[in-house]
Amino acid sequence: MASSAPPHCSITSTKSYQNDHYPQNHLQNQHPNHHWRSSHNFSLGSSSPATRNAAKPGNAPLSRSPNFSSLSPLPSSKTELGADFRGRRSTRFVSKMYFGRQKAATGSRHTSVAEEVLERAIRFGGDEQTLETVLRSFETKLSGSDDYTFLLRELGNRGECSKAVRCFEFAVQREHKRNEQGKLASAMISTLGRLGRVDLAKSVFETANTEGYGNTVYAFSALISAYGRNGFCQQAIEVFESMKASGLKPNLVTYNAVIDACGKGGVDFSRTVELFDEMVRNGVQPDRITFNSLLAVCSRGGLWEEARNLFNEMVYRGIDRDIFTYNTLLDAVCKGGKMDLAFEIMSEMSEKNVCPNVVSYSTMIDGYAKAGKLEEALNLFNEMKFVGIGLDRVSYNTLLSIYAKLGRFEEALGICREMEGSGIKKDAVTYNALLGGYGKQGKYDKVKEVFEEMKAENVTPNVLTYSTLIDAYSKGGMHKDAMDIFREFKQGKLKADVVLYSALIDTLCKNGLVESAVGLLDEMTRGGIQPNVVTYNSIIDAFGRSATGQFQEDADDGVNELQPESLMHLDLEEAVECKVGDKEENNQVMRVFGQLADEKVRYSKEDTKRKSQEILCILGIFQKMHQLKIKPNVVTFSAILNACSRCNSFEDASMLLEELRLFDNQVYGVAHGLLMGCSEKIWLQAQSLFDEVKSMDSSTASAFYNALTDMLWHFGQRP
DNA sequence: GTAGGGTTAG
Known part of the structure; x- marks a missing residue:
């Protein structure tokens, strides 16, 4: 039987992990099956020039560039399934508004006057007018664009968007040198990008271009980064292309920004590697951040072999590996389901004096949890506490979601208390985990209670909250409640996403309404929302079960409207636009829920003819997946x-x-x-x-x- | 210009 241990990994070395911190008995207590070990002969694949370019024979992965053969997986004597086979869950990009990071004071060129202005702007600045007054009174003492750049960045760091913009406008009006105006514009674009205000970033960029100071590599790079970090990858790439078209040469930062945008936007690894190749061709040498961003592309897709090869490439090129490198590699390996290898990498980190931090632990814990190894995940939490790493918001939520999934609600609630004790308020993620946990256990009263609490605490539900609730109620056959939640969702301004659509589609499928589900699938695609493997799996499964339902032809309920054909063209977009009470009868999704709630759906009997049609449907869906490159x-x-x-x-x-x-x-x-x-x-x-x-x-x-x-x-x- | 968490398929 083939071993599940990764190649090159020592299973004989037993030196314990971080011996100086760890009493051996603790290790044994926490890890009955698992000892941290440092393995001297472990390497992340081969890094010798002779073998690094070896191409893998036969079943090459889809995403590989011939121009970058060093990134190819190493020859493997063992058959490996693709990461996609493993059924890992997709990770959607969610724009994160974390913005509290202070810029290191190194190399700052601002004067102390700027710091004083900043302090006043924050302390007194209740409105823009006050800011204007402060700026005017210090106008003669502020020294040029460096001071203003400092100011608007710092205002941005404090979430003071409008003040930052006002400061920029104030400065750019008083500045007459184009290159100085350009610096201000780039800083403003980048700040707005960090604040999640891409729309404003774009308009600053456009104004700067109209006024003749925006046509710089810096402004373009800042805009690319703004788009990228907010999930608008396509726009980032377009800006990048237009930059080249206007004759500007992208530099290291530009390439890093666009490569990073690819990672956040879910662009194929092979497509991203093309950018890397272009960069190298144009004589721009990649650095640590380039590689870290490339690794992030792998981590999204669980491409652990590619990630490992990138790491080796860094070693070969003499580029230092930092905590980001290791954590991103760890994430790729965890998402690829290779927990044994992830474990080895974590051991190697300590050996290389890159200490695992809260992110490393969270990554590993999440990996174990997703692999269904919840006990291992919980053990790691204990270990993390033992080595003195404090839990933060993310790790608390990770822990909470494990307990909730296990149905261990006492412990989950204990975590909530601990969180609040550490001054971390429950957020939407926390509530979603609780809602999902109670939903999975069929504790619908608790679901309602928690949802009420969430609102009472003014935690705004997001799309995932609604998906979770709709899914929970639908699975429990509580279609009336699902309908109410869907109605509430429509009243808000949230936009349906692939998860919400998939939850609705799965509900239709589970109730035998496969045709309606396919109608909804078409609609989401038309609306620019890409279905994913989960969406398709629901439908394939439904066809495979040969359970085709249709509405009961009940004269009291208007026969014609209830024919399955009328449900072929569900329009959720239309549904979302219409307000409650406003033509709700035209809302197909609502109507389906209504029918399900009234148990107006019955299943047709299986028949041979239908079955063979369904096989054709499955084939059609499979081909569609192939076309859309959904593996x-x-x-x-x-x-x-x-x-x-x-x-x-x-x-x-x-x-x-x-x-x-x-x-x-x-x-x-x-x-x-x-x-x-x-x-x-x-x-x-x-x-x-x-x-x-x-x-x-x-x-x-x-x-x-x-x-x-x-x-x-x-x-x-x-x- | 860089890292981790919540959701949908079985």
Whole structure:
């Protein structure tokens, strides 16, 4: 049986982690199965020039640039499933408004007058007029753009957006040198970007260009960064292109900003590497931050091999690795589900004098939790406390969500108290975790109570709050409550996202309304919201179950409106725009919920004709996923294998299995091979596949295993 | 110009 230990990783060295801090017995108490160990012969893959350019034969990953072969995964004797197969959850980019970071005082060129003005502006500045007065009274003493740049940045750091803008306007009017005005504009754009005000950043940029001081590499770079950090990756890339078109040469900061935007915007690794290659071609040498941002691209996609190769490339180029490098690498490896390797990397950190911090621990803990190893995750929390690392907002929320998922609400509430004791107020993330936890346990009274508390505490629900609630109530068959929540969502200004749509689609699917679900899928795509693998998995699963529902033809309820066809074109956008009481009868989603609540949906009987149509539907969906470059994962495969088990003919099943081949020859090979009869070779491949599946969380693993054995059993009965 | 958490599929 193949080992789940990563290559190059020592399993013999037993030197304990951070011996000086750690009594051995503590380690044993906390880690019955797991000792931190430093492994001297561990390396993150090979970094010798002779082997770094070795290309992986055969099944190359999708995202790889031929121009950057050093980033290719190393040859592997062991078959590895793609990260996508592993069914890791998608991580959406959420704009974070954390803005409390003070800029280090190094290299600042402002005068002490600027600091005094800042202090006054904050202390007295209740409004812009006061700021104006302060600025005027110090006008002659403030020395040029450096002082004003300092001021507007610092005002920005304190969240004083309008004051920062006023300060910028004041300064730029009094400045006559174009390059100085340009400096002010770049600083303003960057500050607005940090404040999440991309709209203002863009208008400052445009004004600067109209006035003739905005056509600089700095202003472009600042705007790229503003777009990037706020999740507008496409715009960031467009600005980058327009910058080159206008004859400006991007510098290191520009490239770093655009590469970072790619990471935040979910751009393919291969596409991002093209930017990297372009950068190198143009003689701009990448630095630590370039690599850290590239690593972040890998971390989003769980591309742990690519991340490891990037790390080796840094070693090879002599670029220092800092805590960001390690934490981002750790995250990529954790998201790739390689917890053993992540563990080794964490050990190596201490050895290289890069001390794991609260982020390193949170990353590992989240990795363990997502792998279903909740006890390991909790042990790490204890260890973190033991080494004296305090918990912050993120780690408290991570811990809370673990307890909530486990249904250990006493402990979860204990964490809430501890949080508040440390002066951290419960935020939307905290409440969402509680709502999700209670929802999963079917404690709907608690769900209502917590949601009420959330409002009473003035914590604004976000889209995820609504998705969580709609999902919870729908799964509990409480369609009336789900409808109420959806109505409340519509009343707000929030925009539906892929998660909300997926939750609605899944509800429709679970109630047999697959056609309606497909209608909603079309609509979200039209509305510019990309479905993801989860969305498609719901639909494939529904088709695979051959449960096609339709509305009861009940004369009292207006027969024509209740035909399934009328639900083919659900329009959530329209639904979102219409206010409560305002033509609610035209709101299709609301109507579906209403019908579900009144139990007006019944299931049609399974019939052979329908089944073969559904197989075609599954194939169509699969092709659509392929077109959209959405890679199926283990859940998709399980759903398809389940559909195979329901096929009447071996030919139909083969057709579905053939589709698996499009994406993953290994899964296909094993499924097909086992179906055709076991040879020694197939059995070895199957062993390796099962090993890989075994490292996933237990419910995922057993779902896949059951789906496969069901399919084999189903056809094994036939001659 | 850089890192971690909450959600949807099984």
